[in-house]
Amino acid sequence: MECVHCPNLNCLIKKNMVRSAVAEKALHKRTMRVAKNTQFIMEGTLVQGLFFIYSGIIKVSKTGINAKEQIVRFSKEGEVVGYRGFGSSAEYQIGSTTIEDSILCFFSTQTLEELFQAVPSFTYDFMNFYAAELSISETKVRKFAQMTVREKVIDAILYMNRKFGHNEKFLNLQLSRKDVAAFAGTTEEQVIRMISGLTKEKLLRKKGKEVGIVDLEKLKLEISEHNFFLSS
DNA sequence: GCATTAATTGGTC
């Protein structure tokens, strides 16, 4: 998977390919195919570099109290994973697992550091990326403290819709109830109950494990009342 | 099909 032919124009590597240093380093990356449901970053393991997603979907998670999983975010093509353990600490602060079959481009810490030193525009893009992530995690803290379970579940579904889209009937991203719970910050049973309730209220539809949005405006309204809409 | 995993429901603290 050569960067020159990569369609992900928003990828930080691709964006900076015009700089010869980036283009040169891009030749030394390692690309790997990772099957669905495979963990490719273990929390607490030694940081070796960053993964840029060429294609596929992955989840980023952190182990909380009682070994409960907390999903931090989901990422798709063009995005980067592993940066949390970058720089300051030597171990990855997060784990990451594929949700779909994916192709990842790996850049070693050493290569990246050389690029940070040599290419300001690349470093600048990363800085903006970190800043945006920080802002998202700040509003997330607020959400967790103030939202009801119903709002958290609606918020999670709206996020899935914003980020991965929706076809005629259902959300494009099909997650297990357990993953939705781990992302929303509640339990699997609560997610199931909320989805069932919202389906009865004609705001959602469901068929098997698939979930779809029926009344987007009403769902948005419930969240916007608490000023939580935008971001994340 | 059978076996394993996920979704759902009901009840308790």
Next chain:
DNA sequence: GACCAATTAATGC
């Protein structure tokens, strides 16, 4: 609202 147990539906082989 979380945790636990029992039932049922979905999925892998």
